[in-house]
Amino acid sequence: METKKYKVSQITFHNQTSKKITSGAYYSFLFILSGNCQFFNDNIRHRCGFEELILMKPNTCLELVRTNVSVELVLIKVQYSPELLSELSDENTNLEVDLNIVPYICTSVHCESEIQSLCKNLCRKLLLQEQEKDEYACPIFEKSILSMLLVLILRACIHAEFKQRPRSRKVFLIDNLFEYIHAHLTEEITLDDLEKQFFVSKYHILREFKKATGQTLHGYIVKNKLELCQKYIAEGLPITEVYKLGGFGGYNHFFRAFRQEYGMTPKEYYKATLPDGRQPQRKDTK
Numbered sequence: 001m002e003t004k005k006y007k008v009s010q011i012t013f014h015n016q017t018s019k020k021i022t023s024g025a026y027y028s029f030l031f032i033l034s035g036n037c038q039f040f041n042d043n044i045r046h047r048c049g050f051e052e053l054i055l056m057k058p059n060t061c062l063e064l065v066r067t068n069v070s071v072e073l074v075l076i077k078v079q080y081s082p083e084l085l086s087e088l089s090d091e092n093t094n095l096e097v098d099l100n101i102v103p104y105i106c107t108s109v110h111c112e113s114e115i116q117s118l119c120k121n122l123c124r125k126l127l128l129q130e131q132e133k134d135e136y137a138c139p140i141f142e143k144s145i146l147s148m149l150l151v152l153i154l155r156a157c158i159h160a161e162f163k164q165r166p167r168s169r170k171v172f173l174i175d176n177l178f179e180y181i182h183a184h185l186t187e188e189i190t191l192d193d194l195e196k197q198f199f200v201s202k203y204h205i206l207r208e209f210k211k212a213t214g215q216t217l218h219g220y221i222v223k224n225k226l227e228l229c230q231k232y233i234a235e236g237l238p239i240t241e242v243y244k245l246g247g248f249g250g251y252n253h254f255f256r257a258f259r260q261e262y263g264m265t266p267k268e269y270y271k272a273t274l275p276d277g278r279q280p281q282r283k284d285t286k
Contacts, residue, residue, distance in 0.1 A: 005084040013073035023056040026079035030054035035073030046108040
């Protein structure tokens with residue numbers, strides 16, 4: 001079954017106090033037309049009203065709770081497939097990557113009045129597209145609305161980010177990343193750890209590191225862990241303990257990485273460090 005490139009629907013809370021909202025395989029955005037609601041994510045409560053935008057990544061779910069039962073809660077839900085994001089992107093702007101710069105699963109963003117007004121008008125236009133599909137150049141018009149709406153959503157996120165950053169976010173600097181890696185070299189360093197530490201997405205970290213150093217983040221971490229393990233082996237520590245001290249998750253991973261980097265096994269390296277033994281020559285890596 002072919003997946004639709006985008007979906008748009010209106011959600012109305014009549015007598016319900018709560019509803020589960022799912023994103024499926026889409027990047028989903030909720031605009032509140034009337035009423036108030038709240039939801040929890042990572043134990044953080046998000047209170048949402050007329051000027052808030054709710055963002056959901058693919059394959060996520062949240063429970064919206066109506067907070068003012070005297071006012072009907074009405075929302076418009078717009079969903080973009082990854083394929084559509086790629087189609088709307090150009091050589092200078094990758095919309096899916098940009099949506100992943102700020103780490104979130106489900107979150108809310110306060111929109112400036114002008115942006116939220118424009119967004120809601122565009123959402124209403126999308127709701128009417130099925131009725132106007134026979135109008136002149138409808139596909140072009142539809143694509144223009146989708147592009148403009150997404151750009152406004154991202155601008156709202158950027159504006160909210162700049163306002164929030166002085167209070168609660170750290171500026172991501174490559175130097176800070178180097179310091180963190182070397183301070184935690186004996187531990188297993190994951191992208192999720194770095195994302196939480198620096199308050200930026202793992203995709204942004206990977207891209208900025210490669211741009212600044214010309215090498216991959218994974219390769220840099222492994223190389224420095226191996227140099228540490230090399231030192232431990234030369235000091236005579238048991239090889240079965242060395243990989244743990246070097247922060248490798250398992251011996252097999254350590255063994256393969258060591259042999260690939262130095263052209264010999266850890267045991268062969270140990271023998272080479274003995275008196276009159278040959279020192280290993282690192283393999284050229286490209």
